[in-house]
Amino acid sequence: MTEQTRIPVPDADVLPTGTQPRGGSLIERAAGRATLAAAPPPVLPLGQPRRPVVAAAIARAEAPEVSPSVPQSEPAPATPTATAAPRRHTGPRMRIDRAHLREQCLIEPDGPVTGLLEEFRIIKRQLLLTVSEARGTEDASVGRRILICSAHPGEGKTFCAVNLALSIAAEKNNEVLLVDADIAKPSVLSTLGLPGGPGLMDALADPNIAVEDCIMATDIPGFYVLPAGNQTGSDTEYLASARTEDVLDRLDRAILSDWDAGRPGRNRIVIFDSPPALAASPASELAMHVGQAVMVVRADRTGEAALRDALNILSGCDDIRLLLNCTKFSPTGRAFGSYYGYKE
């Protein structure tokens, strides 16, 4: 039995008219009504050093229908910030232990070319294409924000968010600010081996805290991290407030490049490691502030009903992609990491 058959086949009455209950790719069956890119989604084997062979694929999902059960609040009007001068980042610069990255199966900057690296190169390319399409339009700022979400915990949001961020930071023309937005269970800092610090929620809750001062610069050129900060019990309300767009706008425009003097003029991509859509309400609020959302689908775990529900919750974002994570085979036979001299 292949990994694809592990997703429970839903009852026929759950499927929309005309949808085939069997056949097609995992994503097609898992997403049901989601219309994917014309070409079949690439299924890419990852070259993980000490883990089972896993794989990821990314494809665009059609904007989900709005579920009546999901409250659809309008995004709060943004506080006018157009005239506010971008503030210079003054936070600490942290060293990221490369051995720790290897242990966590993360992309190692300036490390060997691995299958993992190759996979995320392909995944980021599709996302960056959309970012560049938004450039020059009035959506340019929001277009540079990418939310990484999934239905449930443990499906690979943080794994994908961190790897995607490291992969984009390696680009000559881009820099990345990785925001830990899983307020209840933040894990970006521990995944990267970084110490805790004030972050997003502190800046949202207290107007006297400048979010720029919470950003951690790192010794990886072009790679910055914003911790989640302290949980408040009113996280969703803070995220739904007008201040959120103001804070995110500051993240878009903060002057960060002092530590990377050799790489001026880069485009900033802001990546949010989201809470799980079905376990915490902030995901739906965050979705209203991003240009793209990536829904991580764990091949051995995510069920179709959960995926549909999660897509509905993210309906504030009209560009949602599915990223198939942890498959154990490649139907197309792609095998990055085991060919052309790449080392596992």
Ligand SMILES: Nc1ncnc2c1ncn2[C@@H]1O[C@H](COP(=O)(O)OP(=O)(O)O)[C@@H](O)[C@H]1O
């Ligand atoms: N493609 C993958 N290959 C190997 N390990 C993975 C992969 N995706 C997720 N994991 C591991 O699964 C666990 C849960 O992933 P995580 O990213 O923390 O999930 P989430 O953030 O959705 O709760 C972590 O230990 C992570 O390293």
Ligand SMILES: [Mg+2]
């Ligand atoms: Mg996580």
